[in-house]
Amino acid sequence: MGVTVAIDCMGGDHGPSVTVPAALAFLRSHTDARVVLVGQPDVLGPAVGDAAARFGERLRIRPASQVVGMDEAPAVAMKNKKDSSMRVAINLVKEGEAQAAVSAGNTGALMAISRFVLKTLPGIDRPAIATVLPSMKGRVYVLDLGANVDCSAEHLLQFGIMGAQLVAAVEHVDRPRVGLLNIGEEEIKGNEVVREAFGLLRASDLNFCGNVEDIYRGSADVVVCDGFVGNVALKTTEGLAQMLTAILKQEFTRNPLAKLMALVALPVLKAFKKRVDHRRYNGAALLGLRGVVVKSHGSADAYAFEQAIHRAAEAAANRLIERIGERMANLAHEETA
Amino acid sequence: MGVTVAIDCMGGDHGPSVTVPAALAFLRSHTDARVVLVGQPDVLGPAVGDAAARFGERLRIRPASQVVGMDEAPAVAMKNKKDSSMRVAINLVKEGEAQAAVSAGNTGALMAISRFVLKTLPGIDRPAIATVLPSMKGRVYVLDLGANVDCSAEHLLQFGIMGAQLVAAVEHVDRPRVGLLNIGEEEIKGNEVVREAFGLLRASDLNFCGNVEDIYRGSADVVVCDGFVGNVALKTTEGLAQMLTAILKQEFTRNPLAKLMALVALPVLKAFKKRVDHRRYNGAALLGLRGVVVKSHGSADAYAFEQAIHRAAEAAANRLIERIGERMANLAHEETA
Missing domain, CATH: 3.40.718.10 (Isopropylmalate Dehydrogenase)
Structure with missing residues (x-):
């Protein structure tokens, strides 16, 4: 389906030991999809290993130096973690480099950052x-x-x-x-x-x-x-x-x-x-955001996390944001008519 | 434990075919307890059969000519069904003839009638x-x-x-x-x-x-x-x-x-x-009422309904109402102190 998914590889209870194998499994089963693995390169590099060569440009690594803690207050994560893997993954959606982002990190921080970076759709x-x-x-x-x-x-x-x-x-x-x-x-x-x-x-x-x-x-x-x-x-x-x-x-x-x-x-x-x-x-x-963001369970294993990536890719490929946007625009039109 | 339980035998999806056998089973397993079966005598009589003689004065039938419908509006049941099996069972608690009432009937009507007849405890x-x-x-x-x-x-x-x-x-x-x-x-x-x-x-x-x-x-x-x-x-x-x-x-x-x-x-x-x-x-x-009232699931079978009777008897035998009343009185005392 040609979708690119940005993956916060550092989030969740298990971090790259789960997110990276899940991303590789996703690439194997979705042969036209691409992923951007976001996180600390010294951790992601070894986790990816040989796969980097195998998937070519379908797999990229985007460095991010910080990690949002699972119990960190959303406001603190917003203010102090501008180079976190979570924030950078959302930024990729904002900038159009990815069509969806997935994270197993802190829900409150993910919602706050997504809302701040992507903004809500009109009418939401x-x-x-x-x-x-x-x-x-x-x-x-x-x-x-x-x-x-x-x-x-x-x-x-x-x-x-x-x-x-x-x-x-x-x-x-x-x-x-x-x-x-x-x-x-x-x-x-x-x-x-x-x-x-x-x-x-x-x-x-x-x-x-x-x-x-x-x-x-x-x-x-x-x-x-x-x-x-x-x-x-x-x-x-x-x-x-x-x-x-x-x-x-x-x-x-x-x-x-x-x-x-x-x-x-x-x-x-x-x-x-x-x-x-x-x-x-x-x-x-x-x-309700201007971009697809999917939250995985923090304790997800690789199989579960792969389902979350799949879900994000499906939503992006099927134009979820545009659909909601159109529907909200119609609603506004009806109300003013 | 010497408790008398008033049973609304007409309530629930199955009526006396469930409530009467449950009451008899309860009497068998609680040898010092008593029940008052409330409902239409022409239906209850045959349902009780020989058991009436077996349990002697531990089992009584109290006639009630009406039945509250499962979908009947509580206000209508309150106003028009003053001789319903539900109302009469609650009345028995009010009058001290029973220490607890059990019904599988309409929850809204049971709550409305219980509240009207028994009143709430001070502070509730x-x-x-x-x-x-x-x-x-x-x-x-x-x-x-x-x-x-x-x-x-x-x-x-x-x-x-x-x-x-x-x-x-x-x-x-x-x-x-x-x-x-x-x-x-x-x-x-x-x-x-x-x-x-x-x-x-x-x-x-x-x-x-x-x-x-x-x-x-x-x-x-x-x-x-x-x-x-x-x-x-x-x-x-x-x-x-x-x-x-x-x-x-x-x-x-x-x-x-x-x-x-x-x-x-x-x-x-x-x-x-x-x-x-x-x-x-x-x-x-x-x-929160001045009397023990237990609601059984409407679809309860005899085993399930017997548990509800047992629960009501336990609460009454262990002075539930007095305990809540004392606790609320202490609370009021603390607040004014």
Whole structure:
């Protein structure tokens, strides 16, 4: 697809030991894509090794002397880390040298730097974070996941527009169904902001399918909610999945007989694990910016990080930013007409 | 323990076909407890059958001519259903004929009627709904789960006090750890209400353990949140658990070989299922009222409904209402001192 992805190789819990192999795997499976590895050359050089020659100009290294810490305050990272791998990767998108950036670093710093460097699209008040999750009927995109802890009804409408364009771009769904996360299916449910958002979404030209109580049921392609609620839903999901996995493992290792049963059932357990593997869903999009930025989980391994790179490349190749921009311009036009 | 539980036998998706067998099972396992079955005698009589003689005065039937519909508006149920099984069961608690009431009926109507008939305890602005869930380290109680969609910091503090007393009463934990559901562990995280609640909880004499991101990790015995957020966390839990169970089942029935493996692994799968069985956790307490009221899931089967009756009896036997009342009185005393 001919897209260039800038990769913050120093971010995340594991840094280049994960990001570099992921980038190389991505290049192998996407033969017309290019990557720019951003980070400290003395670390990246050895990590890349022979691959530099193999991929030729499809792989470049862009030096960046600093690293944003995982717990660093966003304001401090903004002010003091102007040559960080994160900042330089975002700069490459701004300057048009790359069409997307990926980082497993500090979410707050990534959002702050992206917003400062790239700016938001016209009509977007606040960028949002969107991720994809498995559902009973395929996949569901949820936003916001924590960028905005106090949202107005208009923000939720904007999330709906951005989420619908994301699904249209990367899943090739024509009119994605947009749902509003709520505590009941009836229109009168929820707090004031949510009830007002219901009205705005229904009046919009989105394919609004009403309130959604259970994001996993698959009744919507996009589910919008404020960042506090979305983050709780995501953390609840991660926590419950971890607990269930741990209990299943405990039961299958409780005694020698159970271990034998696990051995027998291994192919099925593996198939189950693969289907619900959260690594496949790694890569949250920062939406509403004038450029594609994807946030990987900090603890991602190379397979998971590769999914995030793939997601960023898909979004860029399918003109996500232009789609959202056009849609917001139409909305402004309708409102003034 | 000598407690009498009033049971709304007509509520829930299944009515007496579930509630009556559950009540009988409860009487069998709690040999000093009593129940009052509330509902239409022509339906309850045959459902009870011979058991009436067997349990003697431990089992009574209290006639109630009406039934609150599962989708009926709470205000309508309040006004027009003064002889409903739900209302009569709550009345029995009010009049001291029973120490607790259990219903699988319409949550909104149960909350409205309970609040109207029983009234709230001094110092409690709003009753809350609390449920118990499994955690990595045992059990965790979460409130509010939907009674209050817009909470102040003071409400969250009250939830903390009520939740701690609930755990003290039914789990016999001396100083339960109380956590605040938030989107990060740092004190500065979250929206304004949550940040203010953090300060109130820390200043209180509760065993406050700070922000909790993942209710399943087991870092707290009680997790407080507003009803919108709590309801989303609960529905996300239910939805994800259903999805994972469905996928596990699909994989174990995909082909004859997989089915054979399932058969081999059956004891382990059963042990797993038992440990995560949501029916064991059925029975949410309506806290802050001058009487014990427990809400069962509408779709509960007899086993699940029996757990809800058991939970109600435990709370009453362990003086839950008195404990919350004393604690609120102390709080008022401290504030005026």
